[in-house]
Amino acid sequence: MNEDVIRPQMTREEFAALARHKGLSLSPEQTDELYGAFRYVEKMAQRVRASGADALWTDSAVLFKPVRRQP
Amino acid sequence: VSGIPTIAEAGALIAQRKLSPVELTHWCLDRIDRLDDSIHAFLHVAGERALVEAKAAEAEIMADGCKGPLHGIPIAHKDIYCTQGIPTTAHSRVLMDHVPQEDAFVVRRLAAAGTVMLGKLATHEFAWGGPSFDLPWPPARNPWNARHFTGGSSSGTAAAVAAGLVLGGTGSDSGGSIRMPASFCGVAGFKPTYGLCSRTGILPLAGSLDHPGPLAWTAEDCAILLQAMAGYDPSDPAGADVAIPNFRSGLEEPVAGLRIGFVRHFHEEDDSASEAVRRALEEAARVFRDLGADVREVRLAPLADWSACGIIILAAEAYAFHEERLKSQPHLYGESFRDRALMGAFLDAADYLAAQRMRAELCEAFERAMRDVDLLLCAITPDAAPPIEAVQKMGTFERPSCSFPFNMTGAPALALRSGFTENGMPLGMQLAGRPFEDALVLRAGHHYERATCWSQRRPSMALAG
Numbered sequence: 001m002n003e004d005v006i007r008p009q010m011t012r013e014e015f016a017a018l019a020r021h022k023g024l025s026l027s028p029e030q031t032d033e034l035y036g037a038f039r040y041v042e043k044m045a046q047r048v049r050a051s052g053a054d055a056l057w058t059d060s061a062v063l064f065k066p067v068r069r070q071p
Numbered sequence: 072v073s074g075i076p077t078i079a080e081a082g083a084l085i086a087q088r089k090l091s092p093v094e095l096t097h098w099c100l101d102r103i104d105r106l107d108d109s110i111h112a113f114l115h116v117a118g119e120r121a122l123v124e125a126k127a128a129e130a131e132i133m134a135d136g137c138k139g140p141l142h143g144i145p146i147a148h149k150d151i152y153c154t155q156g157i158p159t160t161a162h163s164r165v166l167m168d169h170v171p172q173e174d175a176f177v178v179r180r181l182a183a184a185g186t187v188m189l190g191k192l193a194t195h196e197f198a199w200g201g202p203s204f205d206l207p208w209p210p211a212r213n214p215w216n217a218r219h220f221t222g223g224s225s226s227g228t229a230a231a232v233a234a235g236l237v238l239g240g241t242g243s244d245s246g247g248s249i250r251m252p253a254s255f256c257g258v259a260g261f262k263p264t265y266g267l268c269s270r271t272g273i274l275p276l277a278g279s280l281d282h283p284g285p286l287a288w289t290a291e292d293c294a295i296l297l298q299a300m301a302g303y304d305p306s307d308p309a310g311a312d313v314a315i316p317n318f319r320s321g322l323e324e325p326v327a328g329l330r331i332g333f334v335r336h337f338h339e340e341d342d343s344a345s346e347a348v349r350r351a352l353e354e355a356a357r358v359f360r361d362l363g364a365d366v367r368e369v370r371l372a373p374l375a376d377w378s379a380c381g382i383i384i385l386a387a388e389a390y391a392f393h394e395e396r397l398k399s400q401p402h403l404y405g406e407s408f409r410d411r412a413l414m415g416a417f418l419d420a421a422d423y424l425a426a427q428r429m430r431a432e433l434c435e436a437f438e439r440a441m442r443d444v445d446l447l448l449c450a451i452t453p454d455a456a457p458p459i460e461a462v463q464k465m466g467t468f469e470r471p472s473c474s475f476p477f478n479m480t481g482a483p484a485l486a487l488r489s490g491f492t493e494n495g496m497p498l499g500m501q502l503a504g505r506p507f508e509d510a511l512v513l514r515a516g517h518h519y520e521r522a523t524c525w526s527q528r529r530p531s532m533a534l535a536g
Contacts (some may be wrong), residue, residue, distance in 0.1 A: 002241045014416065023398045035467035039214060041386065041414050044379035044468075045422040048429045051376065060424065062431040 010044060072098045075235035078292040082140035085132065092132070092143025096125035096187050103189070103236045107531060108523060112210040112231035112418060114150050115158055116190040121145065124187045135385025140295050140319070142185030148238045149225050150191040151274040152178050152196055152283075161274050162194045163206055165396060165403045170251070175272025175305045177241065177283055181288045184299035189237055193227030198243055198276040199389060200408025201226065202459050210459070213256055214530040215496050219456040220254035224248040224276075228286045229256035235533045239287035239296050243273060245280040246385055246467075247474025250486035253286055254499025255456035257488050257530075259516065260286040261293040264506045265481030266311035268297075269304030277388035278309070279379070279386065280478045289518030289526055290485060294318035297509065311477070313507060316380070321510045322517040329515065331356075332444035334371055341374035345454040351490040351498045352450060358522050359448065369447070371440055372433055374471035380433060382468060382474035384428035390415020407464050411443050414468070430479050437480045439503075446515055447503040450475055451486045455496035473501060483509040485516045488525035497525075 009017070015035045018032050026034065072095060072218035076084070084090035100118050107113050128143040153159045153171035160166045181356025182188065195201030201223045202210035211226040213219040214234040219229050227240030229252035232240060242353040244262040261284050268283040275281055298318050304310045314372065330511045332355050338344035344352075356366045371377075376396075389412050390397070393404075397416075401409055441447075463469070477484035482503055488528040489500035502519075504512040520526050 010417075018417060024413065024416060025398075025401070031409070033191045033465075034410060034417075037410070037468050038414060038417055040468040041382065042415065044382050045418060045425075047375065047379040048383055049076065051429045051432070052425055058474075059428055059431075062427050063424070 010038070075533060077288050078140065078144055078295050079289070081144055081238060082142070082295070084155060085143045086137040088132070091471060092125040092128040093122065094188060095143065096145050098190070099189055099237060104227050106234055107236060109217050109532065110214050110230045110234055111209045112193055112211050112227040112234065113147070114160065114162065114193055114208050114227065117157055121189045123186050124478065127432045128185050138185055139273060141181070141299055143187060144185070144238055145187045145189045145230070146181065147189045147192050147231060148178060148235045148389045149194050149228050149240065149242050151194055152241055153272040153274070154178055154188070154191065154249050157191060159191065159274070161197045162206060162208060163196045163404065163408070166514045172440055173272060173438065176269035176307070177300045178272065180302060181296070181299050186299070192231055192240060195224035195226060196405045197274065197393070198224040198245060198248055198410035199411055201464055203405040203407045206405045212459070213456050213530055214465060215257060215456070218393070218458055220255060220402055220459045220462050220500055222252035222452070222456060225252050225260070225286060228251055229258055229260065232256070232258045232286050232288060233530055233533065235529065239285060239292050240256055241300070242284055242286045243276070244282045244284055244478065245276045246381055246478055247472055248476050249282070249284050249286060250451050250484060250501060252453045253486040255497070257497030258288055259290050259293050260284070260486045261297060261484060261513065262477060263297060263509050264311065266307070266309045267507070267509065268300045269302070269307045269310055271304050271307045275392055279388060279420035282387055282478065289520055290487065290513050291319065291322055293485070294322060294513045294517070296500060311507070316510050316511055319509050322514050324358065324514055325363065326515050326518045329364045329446060330444040331359050331364045331366045331446045331448050331515070332369030332440070333366055334447055335368055336370055336448035337374055338450035342453050342471050342473070344450050347490070347492050348450055349469070351496060352448070355448060355500050355519065357464070357494045358519060362518055362522060366448070367444070369444055370461055372436055374473065376429070377433065377475040377479055378471035379462040380426045380429045381472070381479055383422055384430065386412070387418050387423045410464060411467065426454045434480050435536050437476070437482070441505050443518050445504065445511060449501050449503070451501040455492045455498055477503050479508065481508050485512050487516050487519060490525060491528065
């Protein structure tokens, strides 16, 4: 597995900084609560990234396929 | 009206002119008036409009005959379906004053089939929060025990059908939102193939996962509703331009010889279902064997893969839709939806793209697995409905879900009653098929219901009413 594609785990401080960067106004309590739940989401993100770790690139064609329209 | 009729029963009586749509509509409105205070299924009752529609249906039937099994049948819509001139709030303060100018595509199709629209039904906020106690309306309650959770997000539809306030209604399912409340409330809930029912005019949660579909008392009633709901809508980019089969006429074809894959690892290895759910699933497998089906064990990707992929896509797409308001007016949302949707803010483009790629791989593996079987039998919820106070706000992220595989693949899936707990709460199971083989899934559900007695049982509050 290519470790480069695994998302690094975020600290609470990084999480709070990211929230500010994203323009979100979170109270310290809300930050704690969301950070607690984010641990699960972060594991999921790691799981989906790891599943494609053997691929050299992520195939964007799954999102775009041209369709021939009848004139 | 004696007992609580199914759509099929009421439709037959109306066609024979033994039951008046006006009488049936009055009967439903009276039940809503007497029973809904205890389950909060309705956000808006459109009584006067319903009676106008019922009188029109009755006049049409008397003049020209019945145009189909939904002519004069009272239904209601989940409050994310836009309804012209009637508030459509998504159960949210954000849309308190939203009165659409047009009906959703599916609402128009159901109206054209002759249904009578009784009103709008509770949902979890924007089809994902909940149960929420900080919104302008209370959450729906489970008719089997009002202290228990309905499941969501099509909570009002499932509760209203179980209580016999409506004969059927609409829901939407992006990660189980039709099938989980159907399971917890002991009704039938069908998530059709992605693109079979138009999303136009339905407030989105996650566009690539959103599936409109019906909830009703039986699989047959779901087939009747689906017949009207399904149809190509060129304005929906997800719309499937396919021939629509007659879902109801195929119900009587046998299930003998069908190959049914029993996905035991979902509830035995990937998640730990209750003993009652396990027993009910084994019993369902026996019922299908007795009906002549070839039931065999199959393995799909683990639930953790399906759920990780599904949650990443759902959170990213939901956040994208709500981002601006979540930043500028977060106080307008309930805490449950707001905090779940905010998870999407912390995902990046690489996460989303990795999830979409993984989704494509999961779909390919699913297609390969389905070459050896015609249908799948698996769990939907790991246990009966919990007490409503026990539901954790962020619990959706903590435990894998048996519903996501069929949102990810877009495959049709039906939730049905599979028994009851010792405390009288319904248990559910799930049947699923290949994309666009909706009729086969409904057929298997119909035969299962006829071979078991679960659909004979109603909540005591519904019978008392």
